[in-house]
Amino acid sequence: MQPTLNQKFKINYQYPVVFSRYIFELPNQILKNTLMQLAPSAAKVLVFLDHNVDRAHPHLRNKMQAYFEIHCPHIQLITQTITGGEPIKNERKHLFHLLSKIDQQHLDRHSLIFAIGGGAVLDAVGFAAAIAHRGIPIVRFPTTVLSQNDSGVGVKNSFNDFGKKNFLGTFAPPLAVINDSTFLETLDERDWRSGISEAVKVALIKDAAFYEALVHNAEAINNRNLDAMEEIIHRCADLHVAHIGLGGDPFEKGSSRPLDFGHWAAHKIEHLSNYQIRHGEAVATGIAIDCIYAHKIGKLSGEFLQAVLNLLKNYGFQLFHPELLPHKEEWKLWEGLEEFREHLGGELTILLIKGPGKPEEVHDIQKEVLLAAIKYLQAWEGEKPETKMLINNHAS
Amino acid sequence: MQPTLNQKFKINYQYPVVFSRYIFELPNQILKNTLMQLAPSAAKVLVFLDHNVDRAHPHLRNKMQAYFEIHCPHIQLITQTITGGEPIKNERKHLFHLLSKIDQQHLDRHSLIFAIGGGAVLDAVGFAAAIAHRGIPIVRFPTTVLSQNDSGVGVKNSFNDFGKKNFLGTFAPPLAVINDSTFLETLDERDWRSGISEAVKVALIKDAAFYEALVHNAEAINNRNLDAMEEIIHRCADLHVAHIGLGGDPFEKGSSRPLDFGHWAAHKIEHLSNYQIRHGEAVATGIAIDCIYAHKIGKLSGEFLQAVLNLLKNYGFQLFHPELLPHKEEWKLWEGLEEFREHLGGELTILLIKGPGKPEEVHDIQKEVLLAAIKYLQAWEGEKPETKMLINNHAS
Numbered sequence: 107m108q109p110t111l112n113q114k115f116k117i118n119y120q121y122p123v124v125f126s127r128y129i130f131e132l133p134n135q136i137l138k139n140t141l142m143q144l145a146p147s148a149a150k151v152l153v154f155l156d157h158n159v160d161r162a163h164p165h166l167r168n169k170m171q172a173y174f175e176i177h178c179p180h181i182q183l184i185t186q187t188i189t190g191g192e193p194i195k196n197e198r199k200h201l202f203h204l205l206s207k208i209d210q211q212h213l214d215r216h217s218l219i220f221a222i223g224g225g226a227v228l229d230a231v232g233f234a235a236a237i238a239h240r241g242i243p244i245v246r247f248p249t250t251v252l253s254q255n256d257s258g259v260g261v262k263n264s265f266n267d268f269g270k271k272n273f274l275g276t277f278a279p280p281l282a283v284i285n286d287s288t289f290l291e292t293l294d295e296r297d298w299r300s301g302i303s304e305a306v307k308v309a310l311i312k313d314a315a316f317y318e319a320l321v322h323n324a325e326a327i328n329n330r331n332l333d334a335m336e337e338i339i340h341r342c343a344d345l346h347v348a349h350i351g352l353g354g355d356p357f358e359k360g361s362s363r364p365l366d367f368g369h370w371a372a373h374k375i376e377h378l379s380n381y382q383i384r385h386g387e388a389v390a391t392g393i394a395i396d397c398i399y400a401h402k403i404g405k406l407s408g409e410f411l412q413a414v415l416n417l418l419k420n421y422g423f424q425l426f427h428p429e430l431l432p433h434k435e436e437w438k439l440w441e442g443l444e445e446f447r448e449h450l451g452g453e454l455t456i457l458l459i460k461g462p463g464k465p466e467e468v469h470d471i472q473k474e475v476l477l478a479a480i481k482y483l484q485a486w487e488g489e490k491p492e493t494k495m496l497i498n499n500h501a502s
Numbered sequence: 503m504q505p506t507l508n509q510k511f512k513i514n515y516q517y518p519v520v521f522s523r524y525i526f527e528l529p530n531q532i533l534k535n536t537l538m539q540l541a542p543s544a545a546k547v548l549v550f551l552d553h554n555v556d557r558a559h560p561h562l563r564n565k566m567q568a569y570f571e572i573h574c575p576h577i578q579l580i581t582q583t584i585t586g587g588e589p590i591k592n593e594r595k596h597l598f599h600l601l602s603k604i605d606q607q608h609l610d611r612h613s614l615i616f617a618i619g620g621g622a623v624l625d626a627v628g629f630a631a632a633i634a635h636r637g638i639p640i641v642r643f644p645t646t647v648l649s650q651n652d653s654g655v656g657v658k659n660s661f662n663d664f665g666k667k668n669f670l671g672t673f674a675p676p677l678a679v680i681n682d683s684t685f686l687e688t689l690d691e692r693d694w695r696s697g698i699s700e701a702v703k704v705a706l707i708k709d710a711a712f713y714e715a716l717v718h719n720a721e722a723i724n725n726r727n728l729d730a731m732e733e734i735i736h737r738c739a740d741l742h743v744a745h746i747g748l749g750g751d752p753f754e755k756g757s758s759r760p761l762d763f764g765h766w767a768a769h770k771i772e773h774l775s776n777y778q779i780r781h782g783e784a785v786a787t788g789i790a791i792d793c794i795y796a797h798k799i800g801k802l803s804g805e806f807l808q809a810v811l812n813l814l815k816n817y818g819f820q821l822f823h824p825e826l827l828p829h830k831e832e833w834k835l836w837e838g839l840e841e842f843r844e845h846l847g848g849e850l851t852i853l854l855i856k857g858p859g860k861p862e863e864v865h866d867i868q869k870e871v872l873l874a875a876i877k878y879l880q881a882w883e884g885e886k887p888e889t890k891m892l893i894n895n896h897a898s
Binding site for chain 1: 663747
């Protein structure tokens with residue numbers, strides 16, 4: 107019999123996450139320099155532009171065109187506006203629309219794709235880019251707080267199918283990520299606020315000092331102070347990038363997913379609300395549920411639980427939703443636990459916290475305790491007016 | 503402004519290519535040991551079985567079931583027969599059928615997928631496995647000469663879309679490859695023969711000694727000697743695996759694709775024949791065209807060109823097809839050159855040879871010379887009877 111052949115090789119992945127303002131203004135040469143360094147032979151860029159961003163920044167397309175004419179005259183720039191928000195991830199026709207544009211424009215592996223939009227746009231465009239010609243390099247321009255501090259700086263893309271969030275996707279590090287904070291100025295209140303929950307999440311599991319900073323910055327953020335927001339985004343993105351690069355499992359072969367704290371419930375809530383509740387908002391609820399649960403099983407102090415709930419409330423999140431409760435014989439949220447396990451694979455692994463920066467994994471969630479936690483959240487938020495005062499005292 | 507974050511990490515890839523016979527017979531413990539080592543916690547295996555293989559091996563399903571009951575009782579085995587051959591790669595409904603089975607069986611990232619079939623089945627199932635839950639581990643069981651010595655041992659998967667072969671796909675190394683040569687015994691003449699062209703290809707570009715072995719083994723192969731075939735497959739797979747692992751560009755970031763010798767024309771011929779001409783057969787024609795072209799521009803001796811054409815002929819390949827010629831104003835084959843460049847990306851890079859094991863890249867193909875090469879092939883094959891005698895002398 108012929109002997110076994112053993113294939114073995116390694117791939118090095120590397121990309122910068124750049125922070126800037128007014129990235130397409132002519133005096134700003136960051137993008138030009140990034141492309142010169144990372145894709146010197148690129149001859150074509152296909153920009154997929156979230157139509158909400160296009161509407162909020164009506165001069166953006168002209169500015170991009172002018173920028174490339176002056177700084178990168180060797181590159182042909184093609185811009186295509188696309189559906190924004192979660193809908194783009196929900197229907198196959200959107201995926202094949204993206205792929206058809208890649209086909210029609212004759213992109214090849216030495217072309218570039220730019221994705222300009224929120225997390226859902228980055229996910230869907232990233233997935234299309236990853237599977238066309240086995241991977242066309244992509245530069246991500248996240249335009250929301252959530253995507254600038256979390257998903258947009260990571261290594262994943264995704265698409266919803268078979269009624270399951272992120273059922274499809276690949277691990278595909280981008281060529282570069284450009285975080286331009288001027289995109290944040292035009293966000294509505296909900297999008298400005300909602301990305302903060304990922305910062306609260308990563309602070310709670312990794313960094314007590316960052317948690318304190320979030321407590322003290324609440325007022326500045328609520329007043330839409332861009333400097334304060336940039337600092338929070340940078341610290342959050344830094345923790346996220348470090349976790350992927352140094353955590354030992356960038357492509358998530360194991361069952362443990364520390365960055366998914368608060369996410370098992372969040373995924374289900376988004377789906378149950380038909381994506382009317384945004385990801386960041388759902389994560390805030392997910393964090394609240396998991397903290398109450400941790401308290402109820404004796405891992406988290408009552409005092410710290412109140413502090414976390416108040417912090418989330420103070421950032422403006424509505425935490426309880428009626429969909430969280432069982433309805434007749436059916437408890438959808440509970441089903442979400444098994445779906446989460448299935449998506450991760452292997453043993454159920456849920457991260458809880460014992461305090462800020464003190465994570466602990468559990469492999470079992472008790473149904474009765476979870477139900478009690480949901481009812482606790484409902485009651486707690488029912489007393490909102492007093493709570494709100496409490497928070498203001500706390501945050502000042 | 504916040505400082506740039508630099509993400510950097512590496513991923514180690516590793517997989518065995520195992521050679522055996524009667525892999526699902528109880529005394530053969532290779533598969534059991536491979537799974538114990540590489541996927542000790544797997545609880546579920548979804549087998550996608552090429553229906554042609556199912557028909558040719560009517561006891562296979564029962565044998566698999568018995569094998570798992572005895573050797574891997576902790577694993578649930580589910581078998582699903584699927585369309586075989588290129589059609590499975592051609593229609594989206596087939597892709598979503600595979601994905602729906604993965605969904606219905608609640609596979610997760612710690613489950614396994616087995617793909618049992620020829621190259622097209624491995625490509626399509628591999629693509630579905632790579633994008634479901636961002637990658638479910640796959641064990642490939644190639645059942646044709648072509649897939650055992652070439653595509654099945656590599657790192658790619660693919661799917662045809664927008665009228666272009668392999669427009670979709672990813673780089674996704676398998677968990678393991680199991681080359682069971684007993685599958686080859688039931689192949690029809692065309693499939694037995696057609697994979698040899700990839701061996702001729704890799705020998706011509708990398709290994710003069712292997713080329714000589716192919717000349718001397720032609721008779722044994724034509725007599726369906728399984729030992730001789732196993733040896734050829736092993737040498738070919740070894741060269742293929744080594745090229746990917748040691749060539750410095752396993753995920754093909756560059757424009758150079760040495761293993762695609764003879765393939766630019768092959769891809770187009772397959773498509774023009776509506777996949778009636780099989781990949782291996784098309785590669786034989788592609789090798790012939792590129793060798794004639796290399797001879798016409800003075801790179802390859804007339805003597806060696808005759809030897810290569812005779813070798814391919816002696817393995818039973820029909821080399822000329824009328825679709826290769828221009829038709830009225832249109833020359834489809836010529837268009838295939840640009841499509842090939844686009845799929846690879848960057849500059850057109852075609853590998854030619856100056857002799858066995860002596861490759862040379864060119865970046866330009868002359869239209870008139872190419873046309874003359876096609877006409878040469880037509881004339882050469884028109885004189886088949888005498889040629890055939892020539893070969894027999896040469897091969898003996």
